[in-house]
Amino acid sequence: MKKQINIKEILKNKVSLRNAYKFRFCAWAAVFLCSEILLMLQNFGAGIVAINIIRLLICMIIISMFAFSIKLNIENSDELSNMNTLKANMLTAKIIFSLLICSAIIIYVFNKTIFLTISPDTLFGWIMLIVSVYYALQNGLFLAIDGSEEDEAGDE
Amino acid sequence: MPELKTKLKEYRAKLDMKQGELADRVGVRRETIIRLEKGLYNPSLKLAMDIAAVFGVTVEELFSFDD
Numbered sequence: 001m002k003k004q005i006n007i008k009e010i011l012k013n014k015v016s017l018r019n020a021y022k023f024r025f026c027a028w029a030a031v032f033l034c035s036e037i038l039l040m041l042q043n044f045g046a047g048i049v050a051i052n053i054i055r056l057l058i059c060m061i062i063i064s065m066f067a068f069s070i071k072l073n074i075e076n077s078d079e080l081s082n083m084n085t086l087k088a089n090m091l092t093a094k095i096i097f098s099l100l101i102c103s104a105i106i107i108y109v110f111n112k113t114i115f116l117t118i119s120p121d122t123l124f125g126w127i128m129l130i131v132s133v134y135y136a137l138q139n140g141l142f143l144a145i146d147g148s149e150e151d152e153a154g155d156e
Numbered sequence: 157m158p159e160l161k162t163k164l165k166e167y168r169a170k171l172d173m174k175q176g177e178l179a180d181r182v183g184v185r186r187e188t189i190i191r192l193e194k195g196l197y198n199p200s201l202k203l204a205m206d207i208a209a210v211f212g213v214t215v216e217e218l219f220s221f222d223d
Binding site for chain 2: 016017018075076077078079080081146147
């Protein structure tokens with residue numbers, strides 16, 4: 001006999017912080033991929049329908065992330081997770097800052113105005129690309145710093 | 157740097173308490189208790205005192221530094 005899924009029970013149960021971070025990481029990685037596809041489609045002059053579908057997909061992923069944070073009962077963070085979040089934030093900022101400096105140097109050295117032109121049409125894609133890289137990196141680093149899969153094994 | 161040693165696992169075993177139960181009682185995640193038991197994390201004074209209170213012992217009995 002099939003076991004009935006009770007949505008109320010699922011919403012009542014606490015979601016572990018690591019799982020919440022995993023979900024956020026996957027969602028931001030998906031936004032990153034969609035932004036890449038969006039920029040490529042715009043670059044190759046794809047139809048407006050395809051471009052709008054990707055834009056809508058990005059918006060839906062972001063909205064689902066907010067809905068997930070609001071609706072689900074995510075486990076409270078503690079002193080260790082706060083410390084790890086801080087570490088992940090600092091490391092992300094360092095990496096993004098280094099990447100920006102490297103990009104600026106490459107553009108300067110090769111004397112190219114810009115590799116890919118930023119126009120008002122592609123601005124949404126570029127913003128989402130940078131934002132998604134930042135958050136995907138931040139969530140990924142948190143997961144890497146916070147612990148291993150071994151820690152998630154059964155309770156001793 | 158001296159290493160933090162803890163008798164957390166022993167005391168937990170005495171009370172037949174799971175990591176998750178202890179974590180709930182002191183208001184932290186299970187991962188934090190795992191890290192503490194492995195000696196990979198130095199707890200705050202508040203957390204150390206909260207854990208000691210659960211077992212009814214002093215902080216010194218529960219945590220010590222390896223010389």
